[in-house]
Every structure is written in structure tokens, then in C-alpha cells.
Amino acid sequence: MSDLKADASGFSQPAPTPRTGGIAIATAELSGWKVLLVLALCLAAGKILLPVGMIRPPDWMILPFAAWINAVFDFLRYDLGLLSITRTIADGIEWCLDVTGNLLYGRNRWPHLGPIPWSVLAISFAILGYALGGWKLAVLSGGTLVWIAVMGQWRWAMETLSVIVVAAPLSVLIGMVTGVTAWRWSWFERALNPLLNIAQSMPHFAYMIPVVVFIGVGPKAGAVVTIIFSVPPMIRLTLLGLRKVPEEVVEAGKMNGASQWALLTRVRLPTARSELLLGVNQVIMQCLAMVVLASFIGMPGLGQRLLQMLQALRIGPAFEIGITIVLIAITLDRLSKAWATKKPVHHESGTHWMARHRLWLVWAGFASVAWLVAQVIPYLHEVTRSQALSMAPVIDMSVNWFLTLAAPVTEAIRRFLIIWVLIPFRDAILWLPFTAILVAVAALGWALGGRRSALICLAFMIPIAMTGWWDRAMITVYTVLTAVGLAALVSLPLSVWGAGNATRARRMLLVCDTLQTFPSFIYLIPVVMLFGVSDVAVLAAVMVFAGVPLVRYTIEGLNGIEPEVLEAGQMNGTTWWQALRHIRLPLAFPTILIGFNQSAMFALFMVIIAAFIGTQDLGQEMQRALSATDVGKGLTLGFAVAFLGLMADHLLMRWSRNIHERREARS
Amino acid sequence: MSEPAIECCNVWKVFGPNPVAHARTLKQEPSAGSDGHVVAVRDVTLRVKRGEMLVVMGLSGSGKSTLVRCLSRLVDVTDGVIKIDGQDIGSLSERDLIALRREKMGMVFQSFGLLPHRTVLENVAFPLEMRGQSRSARIARAREVLALVGLAEREDYYPRELSGGQQQRVGIARSLAIEPDIWFLDEPFSALDPLIRREMQDEFLRLKQLSDRTIVFITHDFDEALRLADRIAIMKNGAIEQCDTPDRIVLQPATDYVARFTQGIDRARVVHAGALCTPLNGSIVEGAPVASDVTIRALSRRLVAETRALIPVADSQGHIIGSLNRTQALDLLLGEAQ
Amino acid sequence: MKHRAFLLIGVATMAITTSPALAADSSDPIIIPIHNWSSQIVMSHIVGQMFESLGNSVEFVSADSQSVYEAVRLGDVHLQVEVWEGAFAASFDAARERGGIHAAAVHDAVTREDWWYPTWTKEACPGLPDWQALNECAAMFATPETGDRGRFLGGPVDWLKNDHIRVEALDLNFAVVNAGSAAALWAEVAAAERTNTPIVLFNWTPNFAEAVWPGEFVEFPAWEEGCKACGNPADGYLKIAAWDGMPEKWPGAYDVLTRVSFNNAQIAEMARLVDIEGLDPEDAATAWMEENQDVWQPWVN
Structure with a gap:
């Protein structure tokens, strides 16, 4: 997901290019944002003098977006009869889900063959892992399945996987077809791009409401929402892959007399294999993240179980499920990445058929043996609830022990944060007149990206004021700002330390990569453990989730500096601190900004998800809308969140690029 | 003689917002401003005879690669006409163009343009597959061509498992699989190490001997051009500065630009006896003749030992066609000519 | 391939000839939604186990407690065992108005x-x-x-x-x-x-x-229809909602469902097993049923 968000910013178009006026315009811009800033300060300072309509959006300004959207949806549902179409599609998907459900966990549907014994699947996964990435991957993927079975979570895990098995291929297919279409017809791409940007900035819940309206609840709705959510990265990577095909390969294809269709199917797409498979990887990870969250709309499986356990505050079982989800995430990620990077290797000519298909034969042999043995030893077929191992009591005990020890500390942190950080900051942001915030945002845009950016920022912010959810949006903003700020306080020093030596940096990047494969939901487990269900827990979850990309990009930025520059610094006699302050940080700054951008995006997503442990912001309203199946409200809120995200994205990327451009211009 | 294999009349290729109009402007006023346009090919007129090997030579950015892509219609020309065997390829439909490429053209690329997901054999068989040949027929033919380039042992390998030289051999084999009449080579050896390059040039000359196809060869390496060419076209800024035999390029450069190119060259390696030969005009020369297609460098030992002032020169049939001035030849050999 | 075709035809004929004659319950699973409070989850499993003892197949899906009525109405899920008047009367009534859902039984419990x-x-x-x-x-x-x-x-x-x-x-x-x-x-x-x-x-x-x-x-001003400055109803109902298609598709199971009725103590006990004893809902359901054979056995027979 991470890299794609960075790509998403491609939408923020190049800055106003005509710079012919040179200094004259530069000073005009400079003073422009200063004037705006002063105006914003005046508005804030003179709040008591302002009419009410300038403190909070006045009623005439608030448009009934929700009602309009609902009207459109009602029209689509009832008058156009779209409902019957979507339900037909859903029935088709449900049929697929029935088949995978039957095979994987013995759902009582056609073809009535399943469930496949867990030992057979574990062996198959181990051999798949071996084929793609050698022994390590074999142990990881086989081990994950053994863990799931032995811990008695087989059925839930298979419920989750049965949806991924259906949703991921469909997403890949839809994404590829759309990607190819966009590649072929540029007008389609132009129309698609803004949609993708918004789609990738919408919180997960916003997708769920229309799906509940059109499809209903349960596994099929989970599958549909998963497909919708995971298609965008596939589209982007298909486009990227097709663009990256070397021109000479295409020309060679043409000179060899390939028709348009043959060029696409036999030259372009196969050559773009790596990007397409990276897309598959992204799709699978998105699917996993969404399938877990889709428990909110009745998707059974690990997510539902985790949700129940978290709601029951049963940390032990929740922790176990967390481990399972994490293991699945890492396994799926490593498997699909190994597939993407795997290059074909030849067999010596004259190799025997048996040798060429050695792994297939090994698989067939082991799998059938496992199948037969499983018929005799039921434990290898299915681990019943009573046979399952559980570490939950141990975890619960140690967690309780730890919590009683840590309680004074966590309680102190909690009190400190609430009284000295959260409440004052929230009150301040809510105290500000909305006009002052709008003007300040415009000033910020102007300062970072010129007049055009100022207008873009306003174009994102004013509609939020018009939704009537201004206060809620500001609470979201404040949570995100606080979380990203606190995350930066922790993660910047951490990454400076991490970037200190190459091995440490590599390890930390690996940890970050792994953390980023975890479905966002997972991050809620430890914070609920530590802080219970409270504002601080939300903040902590958002902080951790948002800190990961920050660490990652800061390390990458610090380590991406050309050694010559640093060596030159050393020869000039800089101390470590001087080198950091005057060379490394400034040079890494544009990359760190990209980290901040992702961090803000992630924070926004997390704030919304965290609504279910109790927040007062847009996320809470979104959950309410989900409960009431209020599409209009849900989408309005979704757009508000997306606009906040897009604005942050625009500002930070604009800033990063400006620094780059200025440096290019200088050198 | 029959019509030329490739004929190119006043061809223009302009990139930019409004290429056609810009080409028209430039025709009337050659010094007009660029206005955001890049002129890759400027008013090029060329004829390549059947069986001839033309080397197009120029620095990077001189438009040589674009020119060859115009000749194969990988890019459409902005203005002018290109005829292959008398047929205007600009007017061909997509289907006819594909047919033309399937039947007559082969092309080799600088960075090989191999399909990474196919084995060597499948790469070479690809053009035949596009033609719709049966699997067994195309595999047999692909094996045949691979043997020709000395890669029979490697047919099951994937491109990335081969060295650069081997990959280019695959590229060459693929372009020859359909036995093209016209063979385009776009800087085929520039991506290779100097040693391998030399080896590939020899290989290329060997393959060239096997048939008499028309060849257009692009290079930025003047030595390579001199070594391989029947004729050389030197390009600069999209226009052809001079198109002539290597001897004449060296001895009579048409422009300063061409002259500067030839400065650092060891002329004796390039110039043949025939190029220095003057007609007899009745004067009598005696003794054993030298062959007209031998370079002066190859004659050096003989020239030093020679006592005659004028040495007879014989063509490939053994007829005396003129005489070689020993002093002039020695000057050239010692780098003191002109 | 041919083999499978025969098999399919065979199954189809069997399905056609057997099902209407016996008017038995459909072999499709009865889908029961579960929500986020314990008694509802345990009760769902109890009802599910009762159905299973009749030979029906049952599936549980987690669902949102408000949007569930729309799902029942459309037949995506088939019943909801705890319709609380104070919390869900509005959603339930709205769904009933559109048709497809009805109250199959009323619990003894006062909510x-x-x-x-x-x-x-x-x-x-x-x-x-x-x-x-x-x-x-x-x-x-x-x-x-x-x-x-x-x-x-x-x-x-x-x-x-x-x-x-x-x-x-x-x-x-x-x-x-x-x-x-x-x-x-x-x-x-x-x-x-x-x-x-x-x-x-x-x-x-x-x-x-x-x-x-x-x-x-806390005693607030008494509840009236549509009031805002008031408490919730002090003696609300607790009902079981069912899909209109259920009596036809699973007559046996539906018949049992209409007889189900729990009282306050029984429901509190279900919640206690999970919230205090820490049992998994499935186990809690089994435990409750073992303790209270006399309560539910008459409904099934």
C-alpha cells in the first residue's frame, strides 16, 4: 500500500511553470502568503468581533450532500433496478465463495468435497514456499499453516482465506483490464486518475456502506468490498508496468510482425511481468487488510473473531489471533514477492520429464500420503476445539502482570497526554473560527506551492465546511496532527540512530516493511492492552501506525545521500552532529517529507478505523452511518476524509518537489 | 539495373507540437527557430541498392536511429516518401505493413529487445510464430538459425542467463529467422565490450557472406563503419552530410564535419589501391600489378621494397585499370598526405 | 466429464423427487446473525444447536445490529433472536414496513x-x-x-x-x-x-x-411516543425476528423457533457464562443447554 500512496500523489500536477517574471513574482508570492497569514491571525485574534457566520459555517453554506447522495442511490437502487443487477453479481461471487468455502473449511455447499485436511494444505504451502523461495520460505509458509491448525484457528483462517482466494484473482483481473484500457486510451486514464486518487484516500468504512446497500452483509459483501478496495493498486501497477516495457522490445515485436493484440498479450504484458506480479502482491495484501476489517459488515473469519475478542477485552485470544493474522500477512507477502522476483531458469537440454517436474511429483506424493494418513488420524484432518493448544491464559497472565506493573506509568502517560496535550490542543483547534483556519490553510498552500496550491487547498477545505461536519473534521485533523507529531518525535531520532550503520539500517527497514504488511486492525491489539479503550489508545495506535513510514523514509533519505557528499563534508572537518544538521538532514528532507505524507495518510486511515474503540471524530460518525446504512452520510464523511488526505498529500508532495526543483536549478 | 531496394526521397521527421507545419516552414526557411520542435531527420534522400550494405554513421542525437525507424516505419515520417522495392510504405495499411515485416524485414536492436519470459529458442521462433507457422516447423527453423550463430547449445536458456554478446547473437538469429530481404541493424554492437564487439563484427561479416541481402547498419563508431561498409552515410543534426564509399569519405570529405571525423583515422587501413589509382592515359607501367581492393596498409611492405615510381593496379578480373603513384601511397601510409 | 454429468442429473432428480413430497426443511443452511453483546451470541448458538439437533445446517455471520433487519428482510440472513424494543424497534419497524420480515416469537423477558x-x-x-x-x-x-x-x-x-x-x-x-x-x-x-x-x-x-x-x-421523565426529553421505555419487549420466507423453506425449524421464549434470568445467565466465566460463546451455549434441558427440550419435540 505504501508505495502506491506515494504514486497517488502523481496527481498533484506540476506547479505553475511560467516563472518568467523571476524575482518580481517570487516576492509577490512571498508577500502573498504572509498577507494571508496575518489575515488568519487577525481573524483568530478578533474572534469576539466576528459575526457567528464567520466562526462556524453558517447554515446557508451547508448543503445537504447526504440527502442528494441518498436520492441518487435510491434512484439507482429502486428506479433503475440496479439492485437486482448487483445482487446477481453478488450471487455469482457467492457461488465462488461457496466452492472455496466448501474446499477450505467444509461449508455445506457444492461440490461437497471438503474440507481438505489441514495437513495436506500445510504440505502444499510448504512446497509452494520451497519452489518460490527455498527452505526459509518453505518453513515460513508451512509453519504458518501448522500454527493455525494446532492453535485451533483453522476454520476462521480458512473462512478468511476462502474470500481472498476468490477476491484476489478477480481484483487482479479487473485491475489489469482497467489498467490496459487506461494505457490504451489516454482520455480514460485522465478520467480514471482523479477517481483513483479519491478512492485511495477514502477510509475503508466509506466503501462498506454502499456495498451493504447494494450487496447486503456477510461473506459476499466482504468479498465485494475487498475487491473494490484492492483494485486501484493493480490498475496503477498495470499502467506502470506497461509504460516500463522497453521501447526496443516493443519495436522488436513490431518488426517480427506482431499484430496489436499479439503485441499486448505476447510482448507487452509478459515483459511487464514483474510489475504485474508486484500488483498481485499489493492486491493480496490489500485483500487481507480489508477482509479483516470487513468483519464490520459480517465477514466471518479471523477478523470477526479478533473484533469479538477485542470487544470482549479478552487480550489473550485476541493476541493469538493477531499472531495468526500477522503470520498470514508475512507469508502471503513473502510468497507473492518471491513469485514476482523469481526469474525463469532453464533446464539442461535432454533433462528427463521427471526431473523437469520434480517438485510437482514431490508435491503430489506428499499430498496424497498426507491425505491418506489424515483419513486414519483425525487430528491431521481437523484439530477440534478440545485438542487445540492455547497460550491465551499464559498471555493473559503475563499481560496482567505487566499491566499492573506498568499501570502507574501508562496511567501517568494517559493523564499527561489527555490533560496537557490532547484537551488543550483540541480546544484550541475547536476555538478557532473556521474562516481563520481556511485562510491559514490557504497561506500554507501559498507558501509551499504558490497561488495554485492555495486554491487547491481551499478547494479541498471549503467542501468540508459545506458538509456541516466541520467540528468533527477538525477533531480528526487534531488527532492526526498530534499523532503524526508525536510519532515524529519518536521516530526521527530512532531513524537517525538506525541509519548510523548499514546493517542496522537494513534490519530496521526490514522490520518496517514487515510492519507495513500487517493489516491496520492488528495495531489496535497492543494499544487496547496498554491503555484500554480510550482516546489515548486511539492516539497510540495511530502513532505507531504512522510512525512506521516515517522511520522507513527517514532511513532511506539519510542513507540515500551520495557518499561523496559526506566524504567531502568529513574532509572539511565536520563533526557528526554538524554533518547531520547541515548535510544529511537537509539532503534527506525531501524524502522525509514523503515519509510525512504517507504518515499522514496512514494516520487518517487509522483514526477512522480506531473509531470503534471510541473517538469523537469523523470516524465515529462514519461508524454510525455504517450502522444505520446511511450511504449519503457515509460517503459525505468519506469524501471529507479523502479531501483532508488529498490536501495533506498535495501540500507535502508539492513542498518536497519544490525543494528538489530548487536544488536542480541551482546545480 | 533494377530499382533500388530502399529509396528515400526528401524524408523529414519532426517531433513536437505541430510537426507537419514545422517541417513545411523549415523547407522554405531552413534557419527558422525550433519553436519547441526537434528535427530528427532533415530532408534525407537516399538509395540503397539490392545487396548493398549501407552504414549510417553519426554521433548520438544525429537522427540515425530515427532514420532507420522511418525506413522500417516503426515511426511514421512527417514528410517525404520511403519506398521498399518500389512500394511506398507510408501508404500501407496496418495489415499490409505487418505482412511486409513478416516477409521481408529483419531488425537487430542495440539493447537486443529480447523477450525476457521466453527461452532463446522461443525468442528466435517468435517471428515465425507471428507468421502462423506450425510449432514443429518454427522450432526446426529456429534451431537452424541458432546453429548458424553458434548458440545451438543454449536454446533452453533465458536471455538474462546469457552474456551480452550471446544475447545479441540471439537478436541476430531472430532477425534472420524469416530470411529477410532487408536487414536493419541499429547499433547492434555498441552495448558490447570492445573485444566482443570485434568478434561480433567478424561474425557479422561471415553471416553477410552467406547471402546477398540489403543491409542498413547504424553505428556511431567510425572504425566499425569503415570496416563493414560498402557505402557510408554520415549524419549530423538529422541531415546527411555525405554518402559515399569509405575511400572517398576519407580522401574527399564533403564538409568540414566529415573531414574532422576522418582526421584521427589511419587512412592506410581504409584506402584501397583502387582509390588512389590514376588512369594510365597511355603511359606504360611494368611488372606485377597489385589488386585494386587491397588496402594501402596491406601493401606497405611491398611499397617500401618497391623500386618503380608507378605500380600497375588490376581489378578483380586481372585487367590493368591504372597505376598507383608510389610516393603518394607512401605519403598516405606515413600519414603525410595532403 | 460424462460421469459428472450423470451424477449431476442423478442428484437433481433426487432433489426434485424427494423434497416436495416430504415437505422437509431445505438442506440450505439457516444463517443466523450474531452481534456484539454476549447474550445474543450465546442465544444464537443455542437456537442454532436446536436447529442442528433437528438435522438442519446452520451458519453464523456477524452483522451490524441495526442493518441486520434489512438483511433479514432480503433473506440474506434468516432470523435475529434478540430484538430489543428500546434499541431496535425503529429499524425493525422500518424493515417490516417494506416487507419480508416479521416477529416470529416474543420472549418472556421484559427489557x-x-x-x-x-x-x-x-x-x-x-x-x-x-x-x-x-x-x-x-x-x-x-x-x-x-x-x-x-x-x-x-x-x-x-x-x-x-x-x-x-x-x-x-x-x-x-x-x-x-x-x-x-x-x-x-x-x-x-x-x-x-x-x-x-x-x-x-x-x-x-x-x-x-x-x-x-x-x-436513573429515573427520567417517562417515555412517550416521539419524546426527546425522556427516558427509554421501562418495560420494553424482546422479540425474535424472522424472514418471511422461513416458514416455507424450513417449516420444521420455524415451528421450533415460534415456541422459543426466554426469561430475564435465563438470558442473564447466558451473558454471565461468557462475560464472567470467560467461556467461548459456543461452549457457553452447550453448557447452558446441558443445564437447562427442561427449558428447551419441549420446544424441540
Whole structure:
């Protein structure tokens, strides 16, 4: 997901290019944002003098977006009869889900063959892992399945996987077809791009409401929402892959007399294999993240179980499920990445058929043996609830022990944060007149990206004021700002330390990569453990989730500096601190900004998800809308969140690029 | 003689917002401003005879690669006409163009343009597959061509498992699989190490001997051009500065630009006896003749030992066609000519 | 291939010839939605196990407790065992109006859900249970999050309570803070018990909490249709909602369902098994059924 968000910013178009006026315009811009800033300060300072309509959006300004959207949806549902179409599609998907459900966990549907014994699947996964990435991957993927079975979570895990098995291929297919279409017809791409940007900035819940309206609840709705959510990265990577095909390969294809269709199917797409498979990887990870969250709309499986356990505050079982989800995430990620990077290797000519298909034969042999043995030893077929191992009591005990020890500390942190950080900051942001915030945002845009950016920022912010959810949006903003700020306080020093030596940096990047494969939901487990269900827990979850990309990009930025520059610094006699302050940080700054951008995006997503442990912001309203199946409200809120995200994205990327451009211009 | 294999009349290729109009402007006023346009090919007129090997030579950015892509219609020309065997390829439909490429053209690329997901054999068989040949027929033919380039042992390998030289051999084999009449080579050896390059040039000359196809060869390496060419076209800024035999390029450069190119060259390696030969005009020369297609460098030992002032020169049939001035030849050999 | 075709034809003929003749329950699974409070989950599993003892196949899906009625109406899920009047009457009635859903049975249990406090709170604020007295004690309930206003700990957001509307209508000096889940409510009560801190929160009956922490509901102005400055109904119903297609598709199971009726004590016990004993809902259901054979056996036979 991470890299794609960075790509998403491609939408923020190049800055106003005509710079012919040179200094004259530069000073005009400079003073422009200063004037705006002063105006914003005046508005804030003179709040008591302002009419009410300038403190909070006045009623005439608030448009009934929700009602309009609902009207459109009602029209689509009832008058156009779209409902019957979507339900037909859903029935088709449900049929697929029935088949995978039957095979994987013995759902009582056609073809009535399943469930496949867990030992057979574990062996198959181990051999798949071996084929793609050698022994390590074999142990990881086989081990994950053994863990799931032995811990008695087989059925839930298979419920989750049965949806991924259906949703991921469909997403890949839809994404590829759309990607190819966009590649072929540029007008389609132009129309698609803004949609993708918004789609990738919408919180997960916003997708769920229309799906509940059109499809209903349960596994099929989970599958549909998963497909919708995971298609965008596939589209982007298909486009990227097709663009990256070397021109000479295409020309060679043409000179060899390939028709348009043959060029696409036999030259372009196969050559773009790596990007397409990276897309598959992204799709699978998105699917996993969404399938877990889709428990909110009745998707059974690990997510539902985790949700129940978290709601029951049963940390032990929740922790176990967390481990399972994490293991699945890492396994799926490593498997699909190994597939993407795997290059074909030849067999010596004259190799025997048996040798060429050695792994297939090994698989067939082991799998059938496992199948037969499983018929005799039921434990290898299915681990019943009573046979399952559980570490939950141990975890619960140690967690309780730890919590009683840590309680004074966590309680102190909690009190400190609430009284000295959260409440004052929230009150301040809510105290500000909305006009002052709008003007300040415009000033910020102007300062970072010129007049055009100022207008873009306003174009994102004013509609939020018009939704009537201004206060809620500001609470979201404040949570995100606080979380990203606190995350930066922790993660910047951490990454400076991490970037200190190459091995440490590599390890930390690996940890970050792994953390980023975890479905966002997972991050809620430890914070609920530590802080219970409270504002601080939300903040902590958002902080951790948002800190990961920050660490990652800061390390990458610090380590991406050309050694010559640093060596030159050393020869000039800089101390470590001087080198950091005057060379490394400034040079890494544009990359760190990209980290901040992702961090803000992630924070926004997390704030919304965290609504279910109790927040007062847009996320809470979104959950309410989900409960009431209020599409209009849900989408309005979704757009508000997306606009906040897009604005942050625009500002930070604009800033990063400006620094780059200025440096290019200088050198 | 029959019509030329490739004929190119006043061809223009302009990139930019409004290429056609810009080409028209430039025709009337050659010094007009660029206005955001890049002129890759400027008013090029060329004829390549059947069986001839033309080397197009120029620095990077001189438009040589674009020119060859115009000749194969990988890019459409902005203005002018290109005829292959008398047929205007600009007017061909997509289907006819594909047919033309399937039947007559082969092309080799600088960075090989191999399909990474196919084995060597499948790469070479690809053009035949596009033609719709049966699997067994195309595999047999692909094996045949691979043997020709000395890669029979490697047919099951994937491109990335081969060295650069081997990959280019695959590229060459693929372009020859359909036995093209016209063979385009776009800087085929520039991506290779100097040693391998030399080896590939020899290989290329060997393959060239096997048939008499028309060849257009692009290079930025003047030595390579001199070594391989029947004729050389030197390009600069999209226009052809001079198109002539290597001897004449060296001895009579048409422009300063061409002259500067030839400065650092060891002329004796390039110039043949025939190029220095003057007609007899009745004067009598005696003794054993030298062959007209031998370079002066190859004659050096003989020239030093020679006592005659004028040495007879014989063509490939053994007829005396003129005489070689020993002093002039020695000057050239010692780098003191002109 | 051919083999399979025969097999399919065979199965199809069997299906056609057998099912209508016996008027037996369809072999399709009966889908039961489960929500985020314990008694509902356990009761769903009890009803599910009763169906399974009849030979039906049952599946459980987790569903949102408000949107579930739309799902029942459309036949995506087939019944909902706990329709609380105070919480779900609006959604249930709205779905009924559109058709496809009806009440299959009414539990003996009388339900009430409202603002509630454990007894030790009364010591600090003796005027309770009157709501005006509560309002005067508001400062006692203040927390860091709420500043100088009192904290009312509400249920999860998706229970869609109108607490904030009531706060506004009665001009209460309270801020509504939503807990993430029912368990979070109990955790807060337990924490308050340890320090003897006054607390007012959302609670309901039937519920195990009454047995663990004695307490009372706050008395607000009595409920009337459409009122805002009032409490919730004090004697609400608890019903079982079912899909209209159910009697036809699973006549046997439906017949049993119409006889199901639990009382307050039984429901509280179900919740207790999970919330206090820490059993998994499936195990709690089994345990309850073993203890209470005499309650449910007559419904099945």
C-alpha cells in the first residue's frame, strides 16, 4: 500500500511553470502568503468581533450532500433496478465463495468435497514456499499453516482465506483490464486518475456502506468490498508496468510482425511481468487488510473473531489471533514477492520429464500420503476445539502482570497526554473560527506551492465546511496532527540512530516493511492492552501506525545521500552532529517529507478505523452511518476524509518537489 | 539495373507540437527557430541498392536511429516518401505493413529487445510464430538459425542467463529467422565490450557472406563503419552530410564535419589501391600489378621494397585499370598526405 | 466429464423427487446473525444447536445490529433472536414496513435499557435515582476527557442511542463518551468499583451485570411516543425476528423457533457464562443447554 500512496500523489500536477517574471513574482508570492497569514491571525485574534457566520459555517453554506447522495442511490437502487443487477453479481461471487468455502473449511455447499485436511494444505504451502523461495520460505509458509491448525484457528483462517482466494484473482483481473484500457486510451486514464486518487484516500468504512446497500452483509459483501478496495493498486501497477516495457522490445515485436493484440498479450504484458506480479502482491495484501476489517459488515473469519475478542477485552485470544493474522500477512507477502522476483531458469537440454517436474511429483506424493494418513488420524484432518493448544491464559497472565506493573506509568502517560496535550490542543483547534483556519490553510498552500496550491487547498477545505461536519473534521485533523507529531518525535531520532550503520539500517527497514504488511486492525491489539479503550489508545495506535513510514523514509533519505557528499563534508572537518544538521538532514528532507505524507495518510486511515474503540471524530460518525446504512452520510464523511488526505498529500508532495526543483536549478 | 531496394526521397521527421507545419516552414526557411520542435531527420534522400550494405554513421542525437525507424516505419515520417522495392510504405495499411515485416524485414536492436519470459529458442521462433507457422516447423527453423550463430547449445536458456554478446547473437538469429530481404541493424554492437564487439563484427561479416541481402547498419563508431561498409552515410543534426564509399569519405570529405571525423583515422587501413589509382592515359607501367581492393596498409611492405615510381593496379578480373603513384601511397601510409 | 454429468442429473432428480413430497426443511443452511453483546451470541448458538439437533445446517455471520433487519428482510440472513424494543424497534419497524420480515416469537423477558449506576454511586449522590439529582452531582462524574462536565459512558456507537439528544433536551451537564464495546463498559465499572468512584453508564436488563454489581436505572421523565426529553421505555419487549420466507423453506425449524421464549434470568445467565466465566460463546451455549434441558427440550419435540 505504501508505495502506491506515494504514486497517488502523481496527481498533484506540476506547479505553475511560467516563472518568467523571476524575482518580481517570487516576492509577490512571498508577500502573498504572509498577507494571508496575518489575515488568519487577525481573524483568530478578533474572534469576539466576528459575526457567528464567520466562526462556524453558517447554515446557508451547508448543503445537504447526504440527502442528494441518498436520492441518487435510491434512484439507482429502486428506479433503475440496479439492485437486482448487483445482487446477481453478488450471487455469482457467492457461488465462488461457496466452492472455496466448501474446499477450505467444509461449508455445506457444492461440490461437497471438503474440507481438505489441514495437513495436506500445510504440505502444499510448504512446497509452494520451497519452489518460490527455498527452505526459509518453505518453513515460513508451512509453519504458518501448522500454527493455525494446532492453535485451533483453522476454520476462521480458512473462512478468511476462502474470500481472498476468490477476491484476489478477480481484483487482479479487473485491475489489469482497467489498467490496459487506461494505457490504451489516454482520455480514460485522465478520467480514471482523479477517481483513483479519491478512492485511495477514502477510509475503508466509506466503501462498506454502499456495498451493504447494494450487496447486503456477510461473506459476499466482504468479498465485494475487498475487491473494490484492492483494485486501484493493480490498475496503477498495470499502467506502470506497461509504460516500463522497453521501447526496443516493443519495436522488436513490431518488426517480427506482431499484430496489436499479439503485441499486448505476447510482448507487452509478459515483459511487464514483474510489475504485474508486484500488483498481485499489493492486491493480496490489500485483500487481507480489508477482509479483516470487513468483519464490520459480517465477514466471518479471523477478523470477526479478533473484533469479538477485542470487544470482549479478552487480550489473550485476541493476541493469538493477531499472531495468526500477522503470520498470514508475512507469508502471503513473502510468497507473492518471491513469485514476482523469481526469474525463469532453464533446464539442461535432454533433462528427463521427471526431473523437469520434480517438485510437482514431490508435491503430489506428499499430498496424497498426507491425505491418506489424515483419513486414519483425525487430528491431521481437523484439530477440534478440545485438542487445540492455547497460550491465551499464559498471555493473559503475563499481560496482567505487566499491566499492573506498568499501570502507574501508562496511567501517568494517559493523564499527561489527555490533560496537557490532547484537551488543550483540541480546544484550541475547536476555538478557532473556521474562516481563520481556511485562510491559514490557504497561506500554507501559498507558501509551499504558490497561488495554485492555495486554491487547491481551499478547494479541498471549503467542501468540508459545506458538509456541516466541520467540528468533527477538525477533531480528526487534531488527532492526526498530534499523532503524526508525536510519532515524529519518536521516530526521527530512532531513524537517525538506525541509519548510523548499514546493517542496522537494513534490519530496521526490514522490520518496517514487515510492519507495513500487517493489516491496520492488528495495531489496535497492543494499544487496547496498554491503555484500554480510550482516546489515548486511539492516539497510540495511530502513532505507531504512522510512525512506521516515517522511520522507513527517514532511513532511506539519510542513507540515500551520495557518499561523496559526506566524504567531502568529513574532509572539511565536520563533526557528526554538524554533518547531520547541515548535510544529511537537509539532503534527506525531501524524502522525509514523503515519509510525512504517507504518515499522514496512514494516520487518517487509522483514526477512522480506531473509531470503534471510541473517538469523537469523523470516524465515529462514519461508524454510525455504517450502522444505520446511511450511504449519503457515509460517503459525505468519506469524501471529507479523502479531501483532508488529498490536501495533506498535495501540500507535502508539492513542498518536497519544490525543494528538489530548487536544488536542480541551482546545480 | 533494377530499382533500388530502399529509396528515400526528401524524408523529414519532426517531433513536437505541430510537426507537419514545422517541417513545411523549415523547407522554405531552413534557419527558422525550433519553436519547441526537434528535427530528427532533415530532408534525407537516399538509395540503397539490392545487396548493398549501407552504414549510417553519426554521433548520438544525429537522427540515425530515427532514420532507420522511418525506413522500417516503426515511426511514421512527417514528410517525404520511403519506398521498399518500389512500394511506398507510408501508404500501407496496418495489415499490409505487418505482412511486409513478416516477409521481408529483419531488425537487430542495440539493447537486443529480447523477450525476457521466453527461452532463446522461443525468442528466435517468435517471428515465425507471428507468421502462423506450425510449432514443429518454427522450432526446426529456429534451431537452424541458432546453429548458424553458434548458440545451438543454449536454446533452453533465458536471455538474462546469457552474456551480452550471446544475447545479441540471439537478436541476430531472430532477425534472420524469416530470411529477410532487408536487414536493419541499429547499433547492434555498441552495448558490447570492445573485444566482443570485434568478434561480433567478424561474425557479422561471415553471416553477410552467406547471402546477398540489403543491409542498413547504424553505428556511431567510425572504425566499425569503415570496416563493414560498402557505402557510408554520415549524419549530423538529422541531415546527411555525405554518402559515399569509405575511400572517398576519407580522401574527399564533403564538409568540414566529415573531414574532422576522418582526421584521427589511419587512412592506410581504409584506402584501397583502387582509390588512389590514376588512369594510365597511355603511359606504360611494368611488372606485377597489385589488386585494386587491397588496402594501402596491406601493401606497405611491398611499397617500401618497391623500386618503380608507378605500380600497375588490376581489378578483380586481372585487367590493368591504372597505376598507383608510389610516393603518394607512401605519403598516405606515413600519414603525410595532403 | 460424462460421469459428472450423470451424477449431476442423478442428484437433481433426487432433489426434485424427494423434497416436495416430504415437505422437509431445505438442506440450505439457516444463517443466523450474531452481534456484539454476549447474550445474543450465546442465544444464537443455542437456537442454532436446536436447529442442528433437528438435522438442519446452520451458519453464523456477524452483522451490524441495526442493518441486520434489512438483511433479514432480503433473506440474506434468516432470523435475529434478540430484538430489543428500546434499541431496535425503529429499524425493525422500518424493515417490516417494506416487507419480508416479521416477529416470529416474543420472549418472556421484559427489557429496559437506560442510564444506570451501581449502588456505591448512590452513596456519593444520595438524591438518585432522580435525574435532576443526578444532574446536580454532575461534577462528581467528571474525568480528564470531559473537563468539568460529568461523563456518561455510553454503549458502542453502533447501538445508535440518542443519549446526546437527551443531554441537550434536558440540558444535562454531562458529556457522552462512547465505550468501544460492552466489555469496555464492564471494565470501567470494575475499575470504578475498585476505587469506589461514582459512575453512570449505559446498561440494560436482562443482563448479568445486575447480579455482579447491584444498581438502579436513573429515573427520567417517562417515555412517550416521539419524546426527546425522556427516558427509554421501562418495560420494553424482546422479540425474535424472522424472514418471511422461513416458514416455507424450513417449516420444521420455524415451528421450533415460534415456541422459543426466554426469561430475564435465563438470558442473564447466558451473558454471565461468557462475560464472567470467560467461556467461548459456543461452549457457553452447550453448557447452558446441558443445564437447562427442561427449558428447551419441549420446544424441540
